[in-house]
Amino acid sequence: MGMEQAWLIPAVPAAAFVVLTLVGKYLPRKGDWVAIGAIAASFILFLFVLVDLLDVVDEPGFVGGEKSWEWVSFGSFEIRLGFFTDEITIVMLAVVSFISLLVQIYSVGYMRGDPRYGWYFAVMSLFSAAMLTLVLADNLLLLYAAWEGVGLGSFLLIGFWWEKQSAAEAAKKAFTTTRIGDVGLLIGILMLWNEAGTFDISEIFEFAEAGGYGTTYLTAAVLFLFAGAAGKSGQFPLHVWLPDAMEGPTPVSALIHAATMVVAGVYLVARMLPLFELADPIALNVVTALGLTTVLISATMGLAATDIKRVIAYSTLNSLGLMMVALGSHSVTAAMFYLFVHAFFKALLFLGAGSVIHATEKQELDELGGLASKMPLTTVTFAVGTLAMIGIIPLSGFWAKDEILHVAEVNQNAGVYALMLLSVFITSLFMTRLFIRTFLFNSRDPESRDHAHDAEPTMTVPLLILAVPAAIGGFVVFSGVGEAMGFPGGFGEFVYLEHAEEFVFHWDIVVLSTVLGVGGMVVGYIFWANQAEPARRMGEMFRPVYNVLYNRYYIDEFYQFVIDRIVLVGSAAISWYDRNIVNDTGVDGSAGLTGFAGWGLKFTSTGKLPNYALAISAGVIILALVFLVVKA
Amino acid sequence: MSYEEGIFYVVAAVTVLGALGVVLSRNVIHSALFLIVSLLAVAGVFILLAAEFLAIVQVLVYGGAVTILILFAMMLTRVRDMPRALTGPQWPLAALAGSMIGGISIAAVLGTEWPGETNEAGQAIEVTVIPIEKIGHDLFTVWAVPFEIASLVLIVALLGAIILARGEEGE
Amino acid sequence: MIPIDNFLVLSSILFGIGMYGVLARRSALLIIMSVELMLQAVSINFVAFALYLHPEAFTGLVFAIFVIVIAAAEVGLALAIVLRLYRNRQTANVDEADSLKW
Numbered sequence: 001m002g003m004e005q006a007w008l009i010p011a012v013p014a015a016a017f018v019v020l021t022l023v024g025k026y027l028p029r030k031g032d033w034v035a036i037g038a039i040a041a042s043f044i045l046f047l048f049v050l051v052d053l054l055d056v057v058d059e060p061g062f063v064g065g066e067k068s069w070e071w072v073s074f075g076s077f078e079i080r081l082g083f084f085t086d087e088i089t090i091v092m093l094a095v096v097s098f099i100s101l102l103v104q105i106y107s108v109g110y111m112r113g114d115p116r117y118g119w120y121f122a123v124m125s126l127f128s129a130a131m132l133t134l135v136l137a138d139n140l141l142l143l144y145a146a147w148e149g150v151g152l153g154s155f156l157l158i159g160f161w162w163e164k165q166s167a168a169e170a171a172k173k174a175f176t177t178t179r180i181g182d183v184g185l186l187i188g189i190l191m192l193w194n195e196a197g198t199f200d201i202s203e204i205f206e207f208a209e210a211g212g213y214g215t216t217y218l219t220a221a222v223l224f225l226f227a228g229a230a231g232k233s234g235q236f237p238l239h240v241w242l243p244d245a246m247e248g249p250t251p252v253s254a255l256i257h258a259a260t261m262v263v264a265g266v267y268l269v270a271r272m273l274p275l276f277e278l279a280d281p282i283a284l285n286v287v288t289a290l291g292l293t294t295v296l297i298s299a300t301m302g303l304a305a306t307d308i309k310r311v312i313a314y315s316t317l318n319s320l321g322l323m324m325v326a327l328g329s330h331s332v333t334a335a336m337f338y339l340f341v342h343a344f345f346k347a348l349l350f351l352g353a354g355s356v357i358h359a360t361e362k363q364e365l366d367e368l369g370g371l372a373s374k375m376p377l378t379t380v381t382f383a384v385g386t387l388a389m390i391g392i393i394p395l396s397g398f399w400a401k402d403e404i405l406h407v408a409e410v411n412q413n414a415g416v417y418a419l420m421l422l423s424v425f426i427t428s429l430f431m432t433r434l435f436i437r438t439f440l441f442n443s444r445d446p447e448s449r450d451h452a453h454d455a456e457p458t459m460t461v462p463l464l465i466l467a468v469p470a471a472i473g474g475f476v477v478f479s480g481v482g483e484a485m486g487f488p489g490g491f492g493e494f495v496y497l498e499h500a501e502e503f504v505f506h507w508d509i510v511v512l513s514t515v516l517g518v519g520g521m522v523v524g525y526i527f528w529a530n531q532a533e534p535a536r537r538m539g540e541m542f543r544p545v546y547n548v549l550y551n552r553y554y555i556d557e558f559y560q561f562v563i564d565r566i567v568l569v570g571s572a573a574i575s576w577y578d579r580n581i582v583n584d585t586g587v588d589g590s591a592g593l594t595g596f597a598g599w600g601l602k603f604t605s606t607g608k609l610p611n612y613a614l615a616i617s618a619g620v621i622i623l624a625l626v627f628l629v630v631k632a
Numbered sequence: 633m634s635y636e637e638g639i640f641y642v643v644a645a646v647t648v649l650g651a652l653g654v655v656l657s658r659n660v661i662h663s664a665l666f667l668i669v670s671l672l673a674v675a676g677v678f679i680l681l682a683a684e685f686l687a688i689v690q691v692l693v694y695g696g697a698v699t700i701l702i703l704f705a706m707m708l709t710r711v712r713d714m715p716r717a718l719t720g721p722q723w724p725l726a727a728l729a730g731s732m733i734g735g736i737s738i739a740a741v742l743g744t745e746w747p748g749e750t751n752e753a754g755q756a757i758e759v760t761v762i763p764i765e766k767i768g769h770d771l772f773t774v775w776a777v778p779f780e781i782a783s784l785v786l787i788v789a790l791l792g793a794i795i796l797a798r799g800e801e802g803e
Numbered sequence: 804m805i806p807i808d809n810f811l812v813l814s815s816i817l818f819g820i821g822m823y824g825v826l827a828r829r830s831a832l833l834i835i836m837s838v839e840l841m842l843q844a845v846s847i848n849f850v851a852f853a854l855y856l857h858p859e860a861f862t863g864l865v866f867a868i869f870v871i872v873i874a875a876a877e878v879g880l881a882l883a884i885v886l887r888l889y890r891n892r893q894t895a896n897v898d899e900a901d902s903l904k905w
Contacts, residue, residue, distance in 0.1 A: 607901030610720055614826050617729045624736045640805050644813045651817055651840050655824035660832065667836050674843045677813070680805065681850045683864055686871075693871050698839065698878050705832055705882040709889040719827050720898055726826030734819025741811040747855065759804060760858035767864065775865050782872045789876035796883035799890065 001045075002052025003065025007083045009045045009093060010132035013038045013125040020122035030118030035125045036104050042132065043097040046090075053090055054486050057494075063202065064089070068138060079199065084138030087495045091336050092135035092267055095343040096260050100128045102462040103255040106351055109458035110251050110358060120160060120249070127153030131260050135267060139199040140189045143268075147185065147228070150261050151178050157256060158248040167247040174241040181231015181238050185268075188224030191217065192275075201271065208278050219279040225272055226287060233265025233320045236293040240556055242317055243301075246309040250354030253309060258316050258346035263339050266323045270332050273497055277330065284328045291324025292416060295423045297553060302430035304549035306365050308353050311434045315389055316346060318427055325420065326404040329411035332497040334403040337477065340491070341396035345388035345470035351463055352382035356438060358459070359452040365437040372439045374452040379439045381463040386435045388470045390428045390517045393510070399474030403492075405509050424513055428520020429527075433535075436528045477503045640680055647673040658718060660706060668699050682761045810851035817844035831885045831895045835878060842874045 016038035024031040049065075056062055068082025085093075104124055111120055130149030137143040159171025193199055195217065196207040208218065229235070234242040245257050256262070269276065269287065276283050298317035305311045319342050326335035355378045356371060357363055372379045388397035401424070409417045454460055475481045479502055482490040492501035527535040539546045548554070650670030657663045671694040678687035720726075771779055817840060824837025846867040853863025889895050 602905040605903065605905050607904030609897040609900065610722055610726075610826055610829075614722060614725055614729065617733070617822060617826060621729060621732050621736070624733065628736050628740055636805050637809070640809055644809070647813065648816055648820070651820040654833075654836055654840060655820055655828065660830060663833055663836060667839065670840065671843065674847065677810070677847055678850060678867075681810065681847075681854050683850050683854070683867070686846075686850060686864060686867055689868065689871060693875050694839075698875055701878060701882055702832060702836060705885055708886055709832070709895045718829055718833060720829045723823075723827035726823050729826055730819040730821075730823030733822050734815045737815035737818065738812055741808055741815065746807045759854070762858075762861050762864065767861070770861075771865065771868075778865075778869060782869055785873060786876050789880045793879045793883040796880070797886050 001048045002055075003049050003085045004067050005045070006049050006065065006085045006136055007067060009042045009049070009097070010129045010136060012041045012045070012129075013132065014129035016125040017122055017129060020118060020125060024118040024122055027118075030121070032104075032108055032117070032121045035121035036101070036108075038125055039097060039101045039104055039128055042128070043101050046093045046097045049085060049093070050090055051486075053085060053087075057087070058488055066138060076197075079141055080139055081142060082138035082200065083136040084201070085136065088267070088270055088332070088336060089135050091340055091495060092263075093132065095263075095340060096128065096131050096135065099259040099343050099347050100124070100131075100255055102465060103251045103259075103347065103351070106254075106354070106459050106462040107249070107251040109456045110354055111249060116160070120157075123153055123156045123160075124255075127157065127256065127261075131264070134264055138201055140192065140201060140204070141199040144182075144186060144189055147182065147232070147264065150264060151175060151182065151232075154178075154245070154256050154261055157252040158245045160248055160252065164247070166244075170241075170244040170247040174245050177238050177241040178231040181228045184224045184226075184231070185228020188221045188226075188228065191221035191224065205274050208275055213278075215278075215280055218275065219283050222272065222275050222279045222283045223286060225275075226269060226283070229265030229268045230290060231265070232268075233262050233324070234294070234317050235265070235290045235321065235324060236297060237555065239294055239298070239317055240552075240559060243305075243310050243313045243552070246307070246313050250309065250350055250357060253313070254347045254350035254354065257313065258350050259343035262316065262320055263323070263343070266320065266327065266335060266339055269324070269327045270335055273327060273330075273332055276327075277497075284330065288325050288328030288412060288416060291321045291328055292419055294318070294321030295325065296321075296419060296426075299423050299426035299430060300549050301552050303426070303433065304546060307363050308356065308365060308368065308434065308438060309350070309363060311365070311430065312346070312349050312353055315349070315427070315431060318423070319346065319389075322401065322404050322420075322423075325412075325416070326407055329404075329407040330497070331403075331407040331411070331501075333492045333495055333501050334400070334407045336495045337403055337491050338400035341388070341400045341469070341473045344466050344473055345385045345395075345397055348381060348385040348463060348466040348470050349389065351459070351466065352378050352385060353438075355455045355459055355463065356452075358455055365434070368438045370440065370442050371452050374450075375439075375454045377454045377460050378463065381467040382439065383435065384467045384470050386431050389431050390520065391424065391513055392517055393514060394474065395471055396469065396474035398513070399477050402506065402509050402513055403477070405513060406506050409509065421512060421516060424516045425520045428517045429524045432521045432524030433528045436525065437532070441530055479503065636680070640677075643673055643676040643680065646670075647677065660718065661703075664699060664702055664706065667702070668695060671695055671699070682759050685764050685767055807851055807855040810847060814844040814847040814851070817841075817847070829896050829898050831888065831897050832882075834897065835881050835885070838881075839874065839878070842870060846870050 013035075016034050020027075020031045020034055024034075027034065053065065056065075064084050064086030066082065066084050068080045070078065071081045072079040104121065107120065107124070111117055114120065127150060130146045130153055134143055134146035134150060137146055155171050155175045158174050159168050162168045162171070189199070192204055192213075195213055196204050198204065198207075207213070213221070231238045242257060242262070246253055248256075276287070295318055298314045298321060302311050302314035302318070305314060319338070323335045323338050323342075326338060355375065356368065359375060359378075360368065360371070362368055384395065388395040391398045391401040405417070405420055405424075408420050476485070476487075477491045479490040479493060482488070482494065487494050489500065490503050492503055494500075527538065551557070647670055650666045650668075650673055653666030654663045654670060657666060672691065675687040675690040675695075678684070678690060821837045821840035821844060824840065825834055828834055828837060849863035849866045849870070851863070853861050853866075857863075885895055888900060892900060894900075
């Protein structure tokens with residue numbers, strides 16, 4: 001039982017999906033145990049695969065465990081169903097299976113009583129299966145198929161309460177926005193395939209390293225791939241769907257829009273980074289630029305947002321931007337490390353928010369507050385998550401964020417580094433604001449506060465479990481810790497692109513980030529403590545700035561304008577063409593013509609014998625004439 | 633022309649005139665009588681073709697049986713009581729069709745090389761008269777199968793005619 | 804000997820006249836009579852060919868005999884049908900039997 005059987009990891013939840021869809025409603029408890037059992041099995045299988053990988057990872061020349069079957073083949077064209085396990089994959093498998101398991105357990109409590117309870121778990125299984133396939137895929141076509149499957153799962157789950165208009169709209173928005181990116185991804189994949197003749201990732205790498213692609217061609221292909229990544233990972237300008245995706249149930253937000261699906265883009269770029277390295281430097285510059293933009297606009301929008309889940313969504317965008325900047329700085333290690341710890345503390349934050357919502361039935365920051373005494377467990381775990389997000393030592397987020405700052409300092413220019421530091425400060429600000437407004441001081445709505453309480457065990461236990469890696473997960477960066485667990489070393493010696501990176505303490509970065517982080521917390525406390533008077537006055541003074549931030553830089557309005565003026569006009573023209581020309585003239589017209597011909601021809605059957613006899617003789621005469629003339 | 637040809641032209645003329653009478657006459661009974669004339673003339677043509685047996689059969693069957701049948705049918709369908717135009721509205725097209733068929737056929741005939749009256753040695757070919765015994769003998773040996781089938785056809789036609797013409801019970 | 808052409812031309816003329824009769828006449832009986840004319844023409848053709856082209860094997864003669872047989876059978880049957888037609892519609896005119904009209 002090892003890497004050869006890695007394909008079972010997605011297969012089990014996929015089977016669970018089928019079972020739940022077909023017979024879910026007849027099972028006891030609508031089959032939630034089927035889904036949870038399946039994902040638990042995936043997690044256990046992952047552990048086996050991990051052990052097997054660790055056995056061989058030190059061997060020279062180890063690339064990854066592989067297993068593939070032929071799927072479609074005609075002539076020289078072949079599509080394979082293949083699974084590839086290497087260090088990057090293992091990290092992703094860990095994250096996806098573990099978080100998915102905890103979220104599904106949490107959902108038992110959160111979604112209790114929902115009329116479509118069974119369907120929820122079915123789609124959860126589908127999503128998990130697709131995501132696991134995505135990270136295990138060894139060829140781009142299978143990856144793309146899983147990519148689409150993940151998008152479908154996300155759509156179904158965001159729009160889970162589709163009776164609510166805003167939820168249905170959000171699901172549509174998510175799907176359409178990521179679709180735009182997906183087109184780019186497909187073009188990129190096809191461009192790569194076109195020259196290399198294969199979809200297999202390792203073969204494409206070999207082809208590229210041998211110089212098979214022209215630089216411009218490769219750069220273009222890689223940028224198209226990044227378009228897909230940008231869509232799924234919410235990079236500017238395709239970030240607009242993620243805040244709206246909060247319409248879905250909170251566990252969904254925790255799983256999909258924090259820990260797994262949105263990091264698919266990061267995974268893709270990380271996996272394909274060798275190609276990015278071979279392309280023109282402008283490719284990685286684009287990645288960095290968009291990542292950095294996302295970091296800054298998300299942090300600033302987070303300052304003005306008022307819904308608890310939205311603020312956390314902006315923090316997710318912020319984190320994704322950071323990961324992209326890390327990749328743009330040529331570092332797979334930093335990006336994957338941040339991805340790893342981020343999954344834990346972000347899921348923790350979302351599930352904590354879910355507990356708050358579940359307890360108070362409220363989501364607006366203006367209506368929350370003072371929950372610390374009523375929901376101690378939730379408050380403490382949420383605090384851990386917040387501090388990890390800000391990046392306070394010794395929590396996990398600190399180590400990861402500092403790694404990113406380090407590679408940004410080394411590989412990017414001073415401007416990028418400065419902006420990154422600025423973002424640390426702003427992030428600290430808005431996360432502090434979030435925590436204070438939700439849990440501390442007096443509640444603005446005493447009634448809801450009064451019957452707030454920590455949630456039931458199915459919901460609080462996952463919070464506690466997640467708090468542990470969120471707090472101490474960062475220590476895996478040390479060689480000693482890594483070796484003690486059976487890895488070749490710390491995180492940097494396990495997951496890397498060219499050279500193993502042993503962890504080094506960079507004091508200057510540590511100091512800077514700590515000062516900025518703590519400074520942000522202090523300023524945040526000043527601004528938003530008690531009745532948040534300073535913040536209110538600030539908001540009044542800079543009302544226009546506040547409006548821009550509150551309205552998310554009016555990007556949504558701009559997109560809607562483009563859609564209305566360009567897309568819908570175009571589609572109106574096309575639909576006119578389809579209705580009038582294709583349908584009325586082409587289809588109805590040819591049918592009408594046939595009918596008319598039939599009507600006309602009916603007059604030849606007069607019923608009179610002499611007419612028929614005449615027709616027969618005419619035929620004979622013509623035949624005779626032909627024979628006479630041709631003398632055949 | 634030899635006297636044979638002369639006889640031929642006479643007989644042919646009678647045949648054609650009789651035929652024209654059949655198709656052009658305005659009285660049905662007259663048409664039937666013209667048919668008899670034509671049929672008998674054709675018997676004459678058969679004699680000219682040295683098929684005497686056939687001529688006799690022609691006279692017996694056609695002249696005797698078929699025309700009587702037709703006259704009976706005329707009687708039973710009261711054809712005399714319904715004086716109406718006997719030629720339908722499409723007669724111009726019919727004339728065209730008939731003349732075209734005839735024309736094409738004649739053109740084909742005249743355009744073909746038929747074996748002449750003299751054989752290779754230069755002597756006139758004698759007309760071969762087939763003795764009746766030979767016809768009878770071959771009819772029952774070489775042509776036995778068509779013969780039997782023909783008798784079957786006759787039986788079926790007989791039965792069919794009886795059933796068709798008999799009508800419903802109680803009529 | 805009479806040239807074969809004569810007989811064949813005669814047969815063609817007879818056939819043409821018969822065809823006219825079939826197509827132009829309205830009474831079913833007249834149509835049947837015209838069909839007889841056409842059959843006569845065909846018989847003359849057969850016998851002429853038998854005599855002039857293959858006198859030893861008198862196939863055409865036998866054919867003509869069979870034509871007469873079949874013609875007789877056919878006339879009998881056809882007249883029975885005409886009687887039926889007359890009984891059902893009180894008319895022997897083929898023009899008026901047009902229930903298969905559109």
